[in-house]
Amino acid sequence: MSPVLLDVNGLTTRFATRAGSLNAVEDVSFTVAEGEIVGLVGESGSGKSVTGFSILGLIDPPGRIVAGSVKLNGRELVGLSHAALRSMRGREIAMVFQDPSATLNPVLTIETQMRLAIAAHESLGDAAARARCIEVLGAVGIPDAARRIEAYPHQFSGGMRQRVAIAIALLNRPKLIICDEPTTALDVSIQAQILTEMKSLAARLGTAMIWISHDLATVSSVASRILVMYAGRLIEAGPIAEVLRQPRHPYTRGLLGSLPGIARPGQDLVQIPGAMPSLIDLPQGCAFQPRCGFADALCATMPALHSEGARSFRCHHPLAAETAP
Amino acid sequence: MTTAQPAMLVEVAAVSKRFTPQLSLGDRLAALLGSPVETRTVHAVDRVSFGLEQGEVLGLVGESGCGKSTLGRVIAGIHPPSEGRASIAGETVMGDGRTPLKRTTRIQMVFQDPFASLDPRVRIGETISEGPLAHGLVSRADAPAYVARWLTAVGLPVEAAERFPHQFSGGQRQRVAIARALAMQPDVLVCDEPVASLDVSIQAQIINLFLKLRRELGLTMLFISHDLGVVRHLCDRVAIMYLGRIVEIGPAAEIFAAPRHPYTRALLDSVPKLVTGSDELVTFKPIQGELPSPLSPPPGCHFHQRCPRAEARCRSDAPQLAGGADDGTGHRVSCHFPLAGEA
Numbered sequence: 001m002s003p004v005l006l007d008v009n010g011l012t013t014r015f016a017t018r019a020g021s022l023n024a025v026e027d028v029s030f031t032v033a034e035g036e037i038v039g040l041v042g043e044s045g046s047g048k049s050v051t052g053f054s055i056l057g058l059i060d061p062p063g064r065i066v067a068g069s070v071k072l073n074g075r076e077l078v079g080l081s082h083a084a085l086r087s088m089r090g091r092e093i094a095m096v097f098q099d100p101s102a103t104l105n106p107v108l109t110i111e112t113q114m115r116l117a118i119a120a121h122e123s124l125g126d127a128a129a130r131a132r133c134i135e136v137l138g139a140v141g142i143p144d145a146a147r148r149i150e151a152y153p154h155q156f157s158g159g160m161r162q163r164v165a166i167a168i169a170l171l172n173r174p175k176l177i178i179c180d181e182p183t184t185a186l187d188v189s190i191q192a193q194i195l196t197e198m199k200s201l202a203a204r205l206g207t208a209m210i211w212i213s214h215d216l217a218t219v220s221s222v223a224s225r226i227l228v229m230y231a232g233r234l235i236e237a238g239p240i241a242e243v244l245r246q247p248r249h250p251y252t253r254g255l256l257g258s259l260p261g262i263a264r265p266g267q268d269l270v271q272i273p274g275a276m277p278s279l280i281d282l283p284q285g286c287a288f289q290p291r292c293g294f295a296d297a298l299c300a301t302m303p304a305l306h307s308e309g310a311r312s313f314r315c316h317h318p319l320a321a322e323t324a325p
Numbered sequence: 326m327t328t329a330q331p332a333m334l335v336e337v338a339a340v341s342k343r344f345t346p347q348l349s350l351g352d353r354l355a356a357l358l359g360s361p362v363e364t365r366t367v368h369a370v371d372r373v374s375f376g377l378e379q380g381e382v383l384g385l386v387g388e389s390g391c392g393k394s395t396l397g398r399v400i401a402g403i404h405p406p407s408e409g410r411a412s413i414a415g416e417t418v419m420g421d422g423r424t425p426l427k428r429t430t431r432i433q434m435v436f437q438d439p440f441a442s443l444d445p446r447v448r449i450g451e452t453i454s455e456g457p458l459a460h461g462l463v464s465r466a467d468a469p470a471y472v473a474r475w476l477t478a479v480g481l482p483v484e485a486a487e488r489f490p491h492q493f494s495g496g497q498r499q500r501v502a503i504a505r506a507l508a509m510q511p512d513v514l515v516c517d518e519p520v521a522s523l524d525v526s527i528q529a530q531i532i533n534l535f536l537k538l539r540r541e542l543g544l545t546m547l548f549i550s551h552d553l554g555v556v557r558h559l560c561d562r563v564a565i566m567y568l569g570r571i572v573e574i575g576p577a578a579e580i581f582a583a584p585r586h587p588y589t590r591a592l593l594d595s596v597p598k599l600v601t602g603s604d605e606l607v608t609f610k611p612i613q614g615e616l617p618s619p620l621s622p623p624p625g626c627h628f629h630q631r632c633p634r635a636e637a638r639c640r641s642d643a644p645q646l647a648g649g650a651d652d653g654t655g656h657r658v659s660c661h662f663p664l665a666g667e668a
Contacts, residue, residue: 043524043527157615158389160615187388188551188553188592188595188596189388189591189611191595191597192594192595192596192611193611193612195597214524215525215597217597217598217599218597220598220600220601221597221598240600244600244601245601254526255525255526258526258528259554260552260554260555260557261554262599265557265558265559265577265578268537269533269558272529272530273530275527276524
């Protein structure tokens with residue numbers, strides 16, 4: 001096992017709203033080893049993106065990290081000054097967002113934007129900086145990078161724009177990249193290209209990744225470990241193939257049953273009834289309880305995260321280890 | 326409806342749809358004076374023909390910009406076709422005169438985004454009853470009971486009629502949109518990515534709803550989606566579109582098991598699969614390059630620039646959708662060098 005790169009412990013992020021405190025992330029703990037790709041999975045409102053933002057210190061009022069710690073190589077990131085966080089972002093941890101048209105500046109050329117990202121962390125001569133930009137653009141699969149670097153974002157297709165965003169994330173050779181749904185907005189054929197390239201880049205450069213997505217199949221094709229979130233809490237974690245083969249939490253099993261790719265065509269899918277509760281008004285105890293077929297009186301108390309070997313789950317009535325979905 | 330005659334319920338005959346933006350005044354003057362003004366025409370749909378049988382669900386699959394939504398809208402009578410004709414039981418869906426009017430209520434549409442397709446200021450009950458009242462399908466006195474019937478059919482409580490769209494989640498709103506379309510008692514439903522914007526667990530609920538409605542109402546559906554898993558689950562037949570043309574059409578089971586067009590094969594290979602074996606190595610065989618611009622589609626086969634099997638002929642001759650008659654399944658492919666069709 002590689003040494004631990006990122007250690008998230010008891011992370012709790014809340015947003016103050018007029019209706020009350022919105023508990024976006026509650027008591028989330030996990031680690032990422034050097035070079036490891038971890039998938040962070042959940043539906044809308046599960047807190048997966050806010051977890052990513054919290055690690056980078058990108059939570060602005062009315063949001064606040066109210067408890068917990070985030071350690072990168074042993075160094076505490078929660079509570080760092082703005083200046084210290086700025087110098088960390090991009091250099092040690094970079095982020096790739098879902099929508100590349102919203103992350104790139106439309107009035108600057110790709111070269112200018114990339115050079116700004118380099119200049120934020122080191123002073124490099126003109127020629128050297130340009131050469132690094134072209135090299136990284138080439139590495140993420142942009143053909144004719146030396147010429148394309150002078151283009152503006154609108155001259156690129158969506159897939160190419162996302163490659164540029166990935167190139168910018170790679171520029172300062174960070175140890176960890178947080179990818180927030182980086183292929184969700186792309187067509188499947190382009191998604192397949194980018195997944196292939198990201199995987200080989202991560203392996204070659206030894207970059208660790210947190211891959212945030214709602215799509216279990218995409219995550220299963222890149223990550224080695226999976227974290228499943230529901231209503232702000234981590235409810236199951238473990239080696240991805242094991243978790244998908246034998247989920248222990250009823251919600252994970254429900255998610256798998258909801259996938260049309262697994263069931264026989266034309267048959268009713270095993271659906272989870274209802275919808276995720278509001279994060280402002282969570283049910284007592286386990287948040288999944290109102291939708292869960294196994295729930296009983298015990299579930300009105302919050303189950304602890306229970307560990308069994310490499311796996312952990314937060315459930316009073318876990319599925320037996322041998323039931324297949 | 327009698328199912329004796331084998332005729333198709335919906336007939337799409339050589340439908341093309343082009344979009345040409347209006348020229349500005351300056352450009353029009355310049356054109357009048359004889360200077361060459363570039364008109365940028367998007368060829369969204371290019372001579373597409375197919376049919377839909379009574380009670381059948383046809384999946385229309387393709388990536389962004391392939392023209393699948395435009396084709397769906399032409400069939401539903403939202404856009405007039407530039408050429409060709411879409412008809413339902415012999416009746417033209419939309420006239421091609423100067424003021425094309427949708428002529429039939431027998432075809433209805435469900436859109437992708439239930440946040441945009443419902444009027445936020447109109448109560449759900451009114452949203453559902455507006456069309457049926459206007460077309461005399463129900464009297465004003467019977468409207469509440471009629472609305473209640475359709476709300477129940479899509480799995481919503483009857484009280485929902487009194488509420489507004491913002492009081493519902495995305496999945497529930499999509500149910501309202503489906504109830505609105507069904508309340509017109511259509512023979513055919515065109516669904517444009519109806520589950521694409523929903524979360525996985527909610528998506529499963531809506532897919533199950535479609536399966537139930539199909540069983541109970543015998544609906545004929547054109548199901549437009551980019552999600553091959555959903556299409557495989559719901560559809561009897563599948564049509565694959567690429568840059569305005571149908572490149573392959575046939576029974577879903579056959580197309581997913583043994584695609585014959587290189588594009589279909591590549592598309593299927595691009596879909597991430599759930600990996601549950603710990604030592605499985607995940608490899609994709611991504612399609613090279615990107616979709617060419619529909620402003621200037623390449624000559625010949627539209628896919629030839631990205632196709633591993635392309636030869637000189639593919640660059641000049643556009644292949645026709647052929648085959649099908651011989652094996653009796655109606656599996657047709659538009660390719661000069663189709664794959665053998667083994668799994």
